[in-house]
Amino acid sequence: MMVQEGPIQLVCLTASSGVPLFTRGASRQLPFSIIGSLNGVHMFGSGQGVVLSSCETEEGGKVVWRIFQDSVMLIAVSGGHQAGSSKGERVHLQRLLENVWSSMVMVLGQDELANVRNVERLKKDLRSCFGLIDLLLEDQQEGILGQLTHCADCLLPPQPAVLQEAVQGFAKAADSEFGCLLVHGRIVAATEMWWRLAPQEIVLLSALMLSLSDSASASCDYPVFLPQGSPTVAHRLLCFRLLPGADVCVLCGPTPSLHGAESGLVGRFWSPLVDIVRDCLAIRERSLPASVSLRPDVLAFLLINRENHRSICSVLPPLCAHPQGDPALPSKARCWELLKLFYIFCMTRYFKQEEVSPPTEEKEEGSHQGNTEDFVHGLSHQPLQCYLVTDECKSFGLQTSQHQLFLLLPPVVPTFALHTVATQTLSTITTATAF
Template sequence: MMLQDGSTQLLCLTASSGVPLFTRGASKQQLPFSVIGSLNGVHMFGGGQGVALSCCETEGGGKVVWRVFRDSVMLIAVSAGGARSGAGGSKEREVRLQRLLENVWNCMVLVLGQDELANVRNVERLKRDLRSCFSLIDQLLEERQEGILGSLTHCADSLLPPNPALLQEAVDSFAQAADSEFGCLVVHGRIATATEKWWRLAPPEVVLLSALIRSLSASGSASCDYPVFLPQGSPTVAHRLLRFQLLPGADACVLCGPTPSLHGAETGPVGRFWSPLVETLRDCLAVGERCLPGSVSLRPDVLALLLINRETRRSVSCVRTSTCHSHGESPPLSKARCWELLKLFYIFSTSRYFNQEETSCVSPEERAQRCNTEDFALGFPHQPQQCYLVTEECKSFGLQTPQHQLFLLILPSVPTFALRTVTTQTLSDILAGTGF
């Protein structure tokens, strides 16, 4: 049976002196200062002996990972023990925690800029400034919205609308009218369409901008003007993120410079390009969490899927829980458990068999950090293209092609020999219906 993670606490300290900057986590019981000091001390001791301490496991099954960024800020993630194990659960947890630390650092750069973090001049002021990152960091820690997997996959969570051509023309024209080449339409927290330059941003930047847009949308404001730094494209010079609510659940956004003003864009381009498309936007909203248009029909034995376009670094995902089961069978899985199993199978597959192709957008220190972990795939004389996993709760199958990766959760009643057929048919049906 696959692992179900326990609670996670995140610690942030100055790398040189170990002064705590903040602690975040869902657990009400915070780690005592003595434990925080010990975690920092053992890392510093290892560094003094020429040892790079990146991860350890406690006797109770907990996991601790360390990461120092720009020789200035140390992030420590502590995951509680007692979780259900299996399928290499310890490795899955380490992958998630390492990815969490990368995302949190990029989140801090997105909001504050790299200069303020790399050159800490006033610790107390930095503590105050970091509070503006807490809503985003909590979103990463708590994974509040089911089906949002970008923080794990570093692919843009997408929704495939029924009328993509109309929306693409609107977002291109809207961005141009706002003196920008970077624009997108976000529906239910997922990108429905975006300009070509938006897709050219580094995948972690697209993921974090989407998270920020969700956070701003949840604030209830109809529009906002928010300064952001791009962690890889522009870590020291801020841009403006303009967000406009078109309908509840649908937001148009652009990244721009000093012009236009928020009011000017709201009274001009927003109404001109989006008002004629209200019904098209409603059709897009109707797609909902399924993320696929009604023209795509899925097999009834498919519980959940995650489809990644390896070239564009976009993904679509959905869960379809079973409502009935035969006498003697286990009760159907909840939606939350399906999402958890889908994430765990993704980590299981990509950490052992499939490639995570992010070399163009990963810093040298991050690439070196990943090389420190055991690479299970090195034992193969070839690149695996398929993998599967059978558990008590479901059967899972992963398929990799030159352009796509597809991960499925399938009812346990489906024969194991039929898993490949179900997966290839599902991929063919989605591509035929959407061109994704």
């Protein structure tokens, strides 16, 4: 049985002196004595020439440390779990720390974090990161898995060519090559240069847009740094709400002004397309056009395009009556969690994940390059399929040269039929959408 994820607490300290900068996460904060101990044991290991990257408590809790730019230490602490998910949860926490650091760079810039001159001022400045960091910690947005996969979460619209043309025209009129249309944090259309950003940057920009959309303002002018492309020079992120849940944004320089773009460009490009944007909002649950018909026994899926680091995912309502006497199907929220857990299960044991994060000076045991099980490295081939049978569902993973597909199906589906269902689902989606 795949276990349930527990609350995660995040601690940020200065790497040199261990001064706490902030804590986020579970409502019950860690006592200062425990925070001091976590920092102290890491410092002791460093003094002995040992890099302490992670540990596990007797009750199953996990702790992961990471130092960035020899300046900031991030510590992630998770609650106790049943045995059996240690490696997968460690991978999850490691990726979380990478995303949190990149989020801090995106909001404040690398210089301010790498060269801490005034700790109290930095504490105050870091408050502007809390909305984005809390979004990463909660990780409860349905249809958003990019924080884990480092692939851009996408929604495939019914009329992609029309929206693509509008995004390109809107960005060009705003003196920018970087434009994007999002629906509830998922990319519907983007310019070619937007897709050329690092995958992690695309994921975090989408998350930032999602956090900004919670504000009452229909538009905003927000300075952002690109953690890999421009960590020390800020760009302007102009965001405009077209409809509740639908936003368009551009990365640009000094021009145009927010008011000028809002009054002169938004209505011109997007007013004629309101109905098409509304159609995109209507398929938020599926991430696919209504014309794409999937098998009724597919509970949920995650499809990753390995070539361009994009993904689509969905939890689907049952299309047929659930027979009496059969095991109850997992709830929608549980399906999202099971989908994430199965992805981690596959990627830490069988499938290959191309590393798209920037190299860091601190190479740790258990980093993503070494997350697969030892016995896989001894095989003469790369596993292409795997499945998992639990009390709640059956899961199947399929890997091709271009795609990775992760499926959840009801327990009553025969195990021998899982491969057929997976190949049919992959063919149906890719043929209809060219994803």
